[in-house]
Amino acid sequence: xxxxxxxxxxxxxxxxxxxxWGFTTDVETEVAPKGLNEEIxxxxxxxxxxxxxxxxxxxKAYNHWLSxxxxxxxxxxxxxxxxxxxxxxxxxxxxxxxxxxxxSLDEVDPEMLEAFEKLGIPLEERAQLAGVAVDAVFDSVSVxxxxxxxxxxxGIIFCPLSEAIKNHPDLVKKYLGSVVPYSDNYFANLNSxxxxxxxxxxxxxxxxxxxxxxxxxxxxxxxxxxxxRTLIVADKDSYVSYLExxxxxxxxxxxxxxxxxxxxxxxxxxxxxxxxxxxYPGTKEGVGGVYNFxxxxxxxxxxxxxxxxxxxETGSAITWKYPSVILQGDNSVGEFYSVAxxxxxxxxxxxxxxxxxxxxxxSNVVAKGISAGEGNNTYRGxxxxxxxxxxxxxxxxCDSLLIGDKCGAHTVPYIEVKNPSAKLExxxxxxxxxxxxxxxxxxxxxxxxxxxxxxxxxxxKEVFKELPFEFAVEAGQLLKVSLEGAVG
Amino acid sequence: xxxxxxxxxxxxxxxxxxxxxxxxxxxxxxxDYFIENGFPLKKKGNERWKYLDLRNVTSxxxxxxxxxxRISNDFDSVLxxxxxxxxxxxxxxxxxxxxxxxxxxxxxxxxxxxxxxxSPSKTIIGEIADPEEDGFIALNAAVADITSFSINENFxxxxxxxxxxxxxxxxxxxxxxxxxKIHANTEVTINEIHxxxxxxxxxxxxxxxxxxxxxxxxxxxVILGSEKDMNFNFTRVFQEEGSYxxxxxxxxxxxxxxxxxxxxxxxxxxxxxxxxxxxTDNKTQFNTHVTVDHLAPNxxxxxxxxxxxxxxxxxxxxxxxxxxxxxxxxxxxxxxxNLLMSKGxxxxxxxxxxxxxxxxxxxxxxxxxxxxxxxxxxxxxRGIEKEIATQMLVRGFVDEIIDSISDxxxxxxxLNQTELILPNLSFx
Numbered sequence: 001x002x003x004x005x006x007x008x009x010x011x012x013x014x015x016x017x018x019x020x021w022g023f024t025t026d027v028e029t030e031v032a033p034k035g036l037n038e039e040i041x042x043x044x045x046x047x048x049x050x051x052x053x054x055x056x057x058x059x060k061a062y063n064h065w066l067s068x069x070x071x072x073x074x075x076x077x078x079x080x081x082x083x084x085x086x087x088x089x090x091x092x093x094x095x096x097x098x099x100x101x102x103x104s105l106d107e108v109d110p111e112m113l114e115a116f117e118k119l120g121i122p123l124e125e126r127a128q129l130a131g132v133a134v135d136a137v138f139d140s141v142s143v144x145x146x147x148x149x150x151x152x153x154x155g156i157i158f159c160p161l162s163e164a165i166k167n168h169p170d171l172v173k174k175y176l177g178s179v180v181p182y183s184d185n186y187f188a189n190l191n192s193x194x195x196x197x198x199x200x201x202x203x204x205x206x207x208x209x210x211x212x213x214x215x216x217x218x219x220x221x222x223x224x225x226x227x228x229r230t231l232i233v234a235d236k237d238s239y240v241s242y243l244e245x246x247x248x249x250x251x252x253x254x255x256x257x258x259x260x261x262x263x264x265x266x267x268x269x270x271x272x273x274x275x276x277x278x279x280y281p282g283t284k285e286g287v288g289g290v291y292n293f294x295x296x297x298x299x300x301x302x303x304x305x306x307x308x309x310x311x312x313e314t315g316s317a318i319t320w321k322y323p324s325v326i327l328q329g330d331n332s333v334g335e336f337y338s339v340a341x342x343x344x345x346x347x348x349x350x351x352x353x354x355x356x357x358x359x360x361x362x363s364n365v366v367a368k369g370i371s372a373g374e375g376n377n378t379y380r381g382x383x384x385x386x387x388x389x390x391x392x393x394x395x396x397x398c399d400s401l402l403i404g405d406k407c408g409a410h411t412v413p414y415i416e417v418k419n420p421s422a423k424l425e426x427x428x429x430x431x432x433x434x435x436x437x438x439x440x441x442x443x444x445x446x447x448x449x450x451x452x453x454x455x456x457x458x459x460x461k462e463v464f465k466e467l468p469f470e471f472a473v474e475a476g477q478l479l480k481v482s483l484e485g486a487v488g
Numbered sequence: 489x490x491x492x493x494x495x496x497x498x499x500x501x502x503x504x505x506x507x508x509x510x511x512x513x514x515x516x517x518x519x520d521y522f523i524e525n526g527f528p529l530k531k532k533g534n535e536r537w538k539y540l541d542l543r544n545v546t547s548x549x550x551x552x553x554x555x556x557x558r559i560s561n562d563f564d565s566v567l568x569x570x571x572x573x574x575x576x577x578x579x580x581x582x583x584x585x586x587x588x589x590x591x592x593x594x595x596x597x598x599x600x601x602x603x604x605x606x607s608p609s610k611t612i613i614g615e616i617a618d619p620e621e622d623g624f625i626a627l628n629a630a631v632a633d634i635t636s637f638s639i640n641e642n643f644x645x646x647x648x649x650x651x652x653x654x655x656x657x658x659x660x661x662x663x664x665x666x667x668x669k670i671h672a673n674t675e676v677t678i679n680e681i682h683x684x685x686x687x688x689x690x691x692x693x694x695x696x697x698x699x700x701x702x703x704x705x706x707x708x709x710v711i712l713g714s715e716k717d718m719n720f721n722f723t724r725v726f727q728e729e730g731s732y733x734x735x736x737x738x739x740x741x742x743x744x745x746x747x748x749x750x751x752x753x754x755x756x757x758x759x760x761x762x763x764x765x766x767x768t769d770n771k772t773q774f775n776t777h778v779t780v781d782h783l784a785p786n787x788x789x790x791x792x793x794x795x796x797x798x799x800x801x802x803x804x805x806x807x808x809x810x811x812x813x814x815x816x817x818x819x820x821x822x823x824x825x826n827l828l829m830s831k832g833x834x835x836x837x838x839x840x841x842x843x844x845x846x847x848x849x850x851x852x853x854x855x856x857x858x859x860x861x862x863x864x865x866x867x868x869x870r871g872i873e874k875e876i877a878t879q880m881l882v883r884g885f886v887d888e889i890i891d892s893i894s895d896x897x898x899x900x901x902x903l904n905q906t907e908l909i910l911p912n913l914s915f916x
Contacts, residue, residue, distance in 0.1 A: 400843070402843065405845060405846045407844075413839060414837075414838050415837045416834070417826075420831060420833060423856075425854075425855045426854040428852050429851040431850070432846045
């Protein structure tokens with residue numbers, strides 16, 4: 001039935017590139033015992049000196065998770081394959097040993113600073129030169145915060161979530177769980193019960209945040225699942241751009257990462273959220289690597305608001321991530337730009353959801369998937385137009401590139417329209433890098449690998465241009481490193 | 489699951505009637521699967537039917553019509569129905585399903601495998617349509633009325649018309665299965681016509697088609713539905729090397745139903761063109777499910793579907809291009825365009841790709857929207873009433889598909905049907 005086609009397939013060889021960011025920092029860490037039960041949830045809450053309402057919320061989430069775990073278990077619809085996760089074999093809390101948060105860079109553990117150096121993010125330098133305020137999350141407790149003063153003058157709150165819970169309880173209480181409720185999905189439930197750190201941003205009415213805000217997440221303690229929760233609220237007529245970058249050291253066991261990000265944009269506000277994810281993808285045989293099961297969702301609550309997601313995903317053994325926008329306010333806009341790369345045994349099932357509720361809402365989706373080695377890359381998206389969404393518009397484009405004959409590229413878009421005035425367009429294509437283009441470049445003296453890089457970079461430009469400048473450079477670099485030795 | 493008891497009895501009765509060994513072998517997996525799983529009503533993991541409300545299939549205990557009933561649905565009344573198509577007994581080959589099954593036998597283009605349940609082909613039945621793929625296919629397999637024949641190169645080049653006349657009594661179940669083999673180097677046109685029925689009936693026809701090397705089949709399908717009948721229509725095609733398959737469907741939605749096509753491209757260099765138009769109106773729900781499995785290199789497939797939805801109807805398009813690791817040099821396209829004509833109508837479209845080979849070119853596209861405002865304005869500013877202008881635009885939208893129907897009689901019939909459907913669509 002199936003013919004032999006050695007002559008047809010163009011031989012492409014994929015080799016493992018070394019994970020450049022693989023190292024472990026030796027910092028004393030306070031770790032909760034393995035396993036998950038009500039006591040652990042209470043302990044995390046106590047460690048954080050949280051108010052009662054939050055503990056109650058956590059416990060509700062935990063109980064919901066338990067019942068869901070019994071009933072249905074993990075979601076199975078994604079095109080990813082992994083051994084069952086033992087949720088009782090994970091540390092749910094780990095904190096660097098210093099009990100008091102450092103107040104300035106001098107107080108920061110030098111080893112931690114060195115770790116950031118190795119990542120190519122010299123904290124002070126980059127912060128000063130590039131004008132980026134860094135709220136670095138090293139495991140679960142925030143390490144250093146810069147530019148806080150400048151932001152304070154504008155009334156912008158940018159701090160660890162735990163601090164916000166203490167200092168701005170009303171804001172947190174109002175918006176936490178308003179976009180991703182604790183009962184949302186299996187992994188978001190888990191996060192709601194045990195989240196330990198994350199960032200909180202509030203931009204007051206009429207304020208345009210003058211700098212790109214940035215948080216660096218790192219998973220550092222062996223077998224620690226990290227459960228951050230980020231909440232960003234942009235009040236009327238405000239603007240904020242947030243960058244998130246991730247790398248993690250080499251680990252033998254797979255690490256679970258179940259984060260939740262919630263964005264709320266009020267009237268005419270705009271939030272730009274950029275992610276560069278380069279976590280440990282496991283060995284080329286598919287051993288280890290991070291399980292990145294993340295729930296990211298924004299709500300365009302006010303009229304004329306805008307939320308824009310940009311992501312470059314090159315790491316993790318498994319990526320399960322669908323940054324979404326609920327377009328509730330009239331005339332609101334949602335955007336999603338993504339480049340996802342899978343090499344070796346990596347698996348990515350990623351995409352977006354655009355839920356059109358308000359009138360004249362618009363959304364734009366550009367998703368690029370690159371599959372190499374034995375990687376599998378799935379775009380899964382949903383565009384939903386509810387009956388109330390008069391004149392809603394969506395344009396979706398998803399393109400896939402295949403490098404090598406052992407990888408897979410899949411596209412699963414769901415388009416659901418309940419309003420006749422809506423206009424939706426979806427287009428997608430899958431192909432390999434064209435021989436003509438390669439030939440053209442190689443004829444001009446580039447070798448095959450360089451030619452591939454040039455074509456792939458050009459192909460990804462549409463997404464890269466949405467990234468803030470510093471990130472765009474790093475993203476191009478990352479793509480190059482990730483594909484090193486993939487062609488030949 | 490009380491409805492299952494009913495079907496269990498039905499299946500047992502079917503097994504008791506004297507069926508031969510081959511038949512049993514073919515239908516047993518379907519019976520086992522259906523008794524265990526029933527209709528695909530489950531919510532979780534049910535991708536194919538997730539948007540449709542299938543509860544109505546269990547609303548009554550459908551039973552198979554007895555032979556006498558089918559006979560009463562006589563030849564003349566079917567011919568009458570066919571008259572608007574221009575298909576007649578003098579010029580055309582007509583096979584009326586569920587009735588005079590044997591009237592084709594003896595024609596020189598039909599091979600000795602013969603027609604009728606007595607001699608089902610060992611090679612095809614249940615081999616192309618996997619009974620475990622879906623509950624409906626399983627039920628069909630379990631209690632199927634099988635018509636099996638093959639067509640050789642002596643075929644006169646004219647079309648073979650297969651007519652499903654529609655049932656004339658309520659609560660009847662029809663599970664026709666046609667197994668058709670097209671011999672190598674043979675070129676055939678098959679017109680498959682499903683007439684509507686004004687009775688609450690459940691129709692689950694399954695076609696299994698085997699295309700031998702370098703054969704060519706033009707398959708035109710007309711499904712006419714009423715607000716009462718249900719029609720879950722399955723077509724499964726297996727293509728050998730160098731074969732060509734073209735399927736063009738014209739569907740006016742039954743109360744609940746589907747046009748479910750799967751083409752397995754197993755031979756190098758085969759090609760298929762799948763296309764169709766679906767009209768849904770009132771409160772009907774219709775699922776168009778198209779899968780193309782590219783298993784061999786150098787194959788080409790196209791999918792091009794259009795939908796016109798009005799009232800409170802719901803249409804689902806779920807297309808899939810699957811490219812296996814070996815299927816290098818695949819070229820596959822998929823397009824689904826929809827017009828939503830009224831508030832309350834709903835389209836759920838899912839054009840998906842699953843690709844494991846690298847040297848391929850695959851693309852898909854989908855749109856949903858209303859008729860173009862500026863075109864409408866252009867026509868209205870020239871004195872054409874809005875309603876008429878809208879109808880003309882829909883007509884133009886639909887014509888692209890209808891024009892691709894290569895059989896003259898069916899094309900005219902489809903055009904006539906469109907004329908009948910259009911004025912009744914509500915554009916609000």
